[in-house]
Amino acid sequence: MVTEDAVRPGSARHHGCLPARGCSWGNWKEEACLEEERLRDFMQKRERGELLMQKINRLNDNLLKKVQLSVSKDGFVCFGDTVMLLSPGKEPSVQRDVEARGELTLAVNLEEVSIYSALALHPPCALSAVTTASPVGRNTFCVLSVDGESVGEPVKFGQKFGLGTTGGFSDPMLYLASDHKSFMRFAKKSYLQQVFLTDELSYLTCWQANFLDPQLRLEYEGFPVPANSKLIITHCHTNRSLAVPRNFWTRSYFGREYEVICHTYLDSHRVEEDKNYWVIVTGNPGDEGGTMLDRPEPQPGGTGKNEFHEEMKNVKIPDYN
Incomplete structure (x- = not known):
């Protein structure tokens, strides 16, 4: 409480050093x-x-923009098609392997620092395998010609082709590439041959599709590559196949993603394992859109399994007794 002595002549309040009664204290300014x-x-x-x-x-x-895949009219993969590269899944041995054994798609993997600030992809850019099976900007690729074939021509087994993506941005387009492992260049988790995106078309960006069965591989060379079927994608320069080991994963902004490398996994019969299997997915020609993975399997006679059971419930069996 302010006393009478505080306002006497010559005091601090009298000279204006202290605020008057009723004035609020604080750093309001x-x-x-x-x-x-x-x-x-x-x-x-x-x-x-x-x-x-x-x-x-x-x-x-x-990156997460929905993309419409190209529809294959003849069932083959053609130059200029927009496709997804899918690593088919298999039945999990235990419950905790459900995610690792499911279907994975090849996608662009940006660092969290550059995700928000980037206006375009900047090479070199990493890749990973994600559980997203829907076509979006980061997991769709364009099949490119490296030998001068025109757009719309089918890709053949043993023929060189390129895979490019913009990651959903307008430009520039980066190309899927790989190179021999060295002391300075290798995959971060498995230490095997890495896969990356570059902005230069060269011998490092050339790939070829091989038939799944090695005993029929030479016979199918030169035939068109069927879409939505299992095959082997091999790097032409290093002769190593694109693979998803599924036991090496990293944490990214989008969650848990798996490492993609170039390494040929062979079993005891010198046959590629399922880690090297890929499916080039095209669009669904139906009105519902989506991919060929979303298209229901055809039933014999045009009647689905559930519809058949519903029809059998309404059938009355006569009693001959």
């Missing part, structure tokens, strides 16, 4: 300046597109 500074910083970030909401929208508009 500093708080007002800080609030104005925060508002000014918010407006500048919004103009530059640096707000978290704007970055998330940009992420959805690019």
